[in-house]
Amino acid sequence: MSARLPVSVVIPCLRDELPLERLLGQLRQAERDGGPPLQIIVVDAAASEPCQALCRRHGALWSPAVPCRGEQLRQGAALAEHDILWFLHADAELDGQPLAALRQAVSTGAAGGYFAFRFSGTPGWQGRLLERLVAWRNQVGVPYGDQGLFARRSAYYAVGQHAPWPLFEEVPLVEGLREHGDFRCIRQGLRVSPRRWQRDGWWRRACRNRLLALGFILGIAPTTLARLYAGKPRTGAMAAQGPTSGERP
Numbered sequence: 001m002s003a004r005l006p007v008s009v010v011i012p013c014l015r016d017e018l019p020l021e022r023l024l025g026q027l028r029q030a031e032r033d034g035g036p037p038l039q040i041i042v043v044d045a046a047a048s049e050p051c052q053a054l055c056r057r058h059g060a061l062w063s064p065a066v067p068c069r070g071e072q073l074r075q076g077a078a079l080a081e082h083d084i085l086w087f088l089h090a091d092a093e094l095d096g097q098p099l100a101a102l103r104q105a106v107s108t109g110a111a112g113g114y115f116a117f118r119f120s121g122t123p124g125w126q127g128r129l130l131e132r133l134v135a136w137r138n139q140v141g142v143p144y145g146d147q148g149l150f151a152r153r154s155a156y157y158a159v160g161q162h163a164p165w166p167l168f169e170e171v172p173l174v175e176g177l178r179e180h181g182d183f184r185c186i187r188q189g190l191r192v193s194p195r196r197w198q199r200d201g202w203w204r205r206a207c208r209n210r211l212l213a214l215g216f217i218l219g220i221a222p223t224t225l226a227r228l229y230a231g232k233p234r235t236g237a238m239a240a241q242g243p244t245s246g247e248r249p
Contacts, residue, residue, distance in 0.1 A: 008080035021054055023091070023093070043075050045069075084151075089146050112156070142170065
């Protein structure tokens with residue numbers, strides 16, 4: 001039964017063509033390995049021709065959008081045709097059989113869920129320790145969008161979708177899904193790129209992320225936090241976007 005449940009995959013993008021090409025290839029390979037057809041929706045905040053061409057090559061629906069991740073995710077969900085919605089960042093990496101695990105979770109009653117936080121490659125002891133800390137955080141807080149959030153369409157709309165914010169847009173969604181029904185963690189199936197932690201420093205980035213989360217808890221507006229996340233004042237569309245679509249606090 002679970003193997004027949006179709007899935008719509010929503011991927012927000014902002015100049016992420018290189019990792020996106022790998023992800024689209026992995027999704028299509030998973031489809032060829034025996035899964036039913038996937039609907040793949042790429043919501044492109046840059047409205048770029050290279051991204052459009054990439055989507056065309058992989059049979060994905062390309063949709064230009066305003067540069068705000070929450071709005072991108074809502075736009076992608078509105079275009080989805082299937083009952084299961086799976087939200088992925090462009091730099092996500094599939095590991096094993098995530099689609100089978102996702103369908104199994106939904107077919108056995110989950111309203112939604114997420115994948116355990118695992119870095120790709122060999123990030124060393126810092127990465128492994130951060131994985132354990134994030135696992136603890138997920139028990140007392142909110143898993144973020146880089147952990148492959150998924151939901152039944154009915155549950156997604158019942159709890160109000162993603163918030164139309166450039167940062168922390170998944171927080172009210174996750175809180176709503178937990179109240180709505182079974183919100184499940186899938187232990188294996190997705191990997192997160194460690195490139196931003198390696199670039200910024202493992203602990204510097206982790207501490208900065210926690211300070212932003214504290215600011216959100218204290219009521220600082222997500223648009224303000226997005227500007228702080230970017231590291232310098234910005235105006236116009238880029239200020240609205242905040243981090244690129246693959247980045248998470």
